[in-house]
Amino acid sequence: MRAFTYERPADTQAALRAIAKPEAKFIAGGTNLLDLMKVEVETPGHLVDVSRLPLAEIAETQDGGLRIGATVVNSDLAADRRVRERYPLLSRALLNGASGQLRNQATTAGNLLQRTRCYYFYDTSKPCNKRSPGSGCSALNGFNRIHAVLGASDSCIAVHPSDMAVALAALDAEVETQSADGPARRLKIADFYRLPNATPQKETNLEQGELITTVLLPPPPPGVQVYRKVRDRASYAFALVSVAAVVELDGDKIKSARLALGGVAHKPWRAVNAERQLANAPATPDSFSAAGDVALQGAQSYGHNDFKIALASRTIAQTLADDAQQKKG
């Protein structure tokens, strides 16, 4: 691990000033950052520990949503009574991620900002455009079983590893930030993450020195919320494919639907075309299968991950069917 200096500012303003120091980086739970520092993929010269800032509250908003503090740990967020009752999708996604120990440590904002688990990103002996821009992508013609099938580029085919972010995408969550100079900002999850294009090293639209303070949940959408994760083992593994679905039925018809996918793209992938097609369609297996096909239109695979296209399509169909069944059942 490269040498670094460390400080733990007492308040948010002090943290925003401290991050201006050379090579400074925020650290909260550190479950991903410290891990990456050990293999020297991340080499900050100064750590600004924000884990004890007063950002660990979950509060009601006036419109019936929730304000989630950036440092609320994953297990506390999953266990919050309001989240369990009104946003079970978010609880389920969190509980399907990582291990008990890690969920006790990882924070809400840190979960959003975790880096890909692409093998080549971790292996400093191999080219990787995300770690070392311009060096090339080893996954394109390498082992790419876990890699993207939607929205990838010739520069990078890595996927975003978060389960939580997939649920937040389906719930239309927003991210609030502060910085030392600029005004506070609010970004929709859809505008927060970026596709790799030619700059995979830039994963979000956060500016240098900008600190996530809150994740804002709008009131829960109408309908039944379901999270389905497909992985190589039953627990403690990243998603090959995951599906967050919210389906609102009107009798035997689908009134509205939301679909977000994990494990298939550089960011949580909102399947907007499939959502449009589902609205006002009959709640039948044919509709669900068609939605799966539409969501994967234009998908591209790279060899080892060819199976992901059919897997994602079928997981969408099954998750929608399960969702509709819960309402009827």
Place this chain on the structure above:
Amino acid sequence: MSNQHLTRRGVLGTGVALTALGGKNAFAQPESPPLRHPTDPGAATMDVGLTVNGAHHDLKVDPRTTLLDLLRDDLGLTGTKKGCDHGQCGACTVLIDGVRRNACLNLAVGCDDREIVTIEGLGNPQELHPMQAAFVTHDGFQCGYCTPGQICSAVGMLAEIKRGLPSAVTPDIASATMQGTESEIRERMSGNICRCAAYPNIVAAILDVAGKAAG
């Protein structure tokens, strides 16, 4: 640690020393890779004060020191094991302010003012913690390397069930009470790997303690 007692660590240490004395160049090993950050005499240190198993310690540490290395190297508490050092195996699980976490993914400087409990703090050979006793009764190990982490994790995990935290296999996550069933325990303990695959007996030991706690 006292060397007067015959311990596995002592025997291993002696063996290594004898090998070194009698070794020829053919056996000379290249310098083994550092288990922690390289010792740099000029490295800046920071003060950290924390409580481990009820005893307060004020230490000066290189900021790169993990809680795991501090426990093992600075305090000699080698019950907490280093498996993967990347948060994947759970061998280093300890309780931080009563909550189970991976010691390898915590910077020591980030644990300032925290209360840590390790396997050595749960019980002792004369007075085992109920979870330790249950692992003995049910033979919940083979090689034993993952065992301290399994036990600390199990203690933290049952406290989570008692507090009503749901898991990925909980049928009704809105329920206020949680059950310590076999499937719940298997899911909740998935962060602790046992490469001997002693899982059936580990689960039996934890179920035993969970049943007694519930009854």
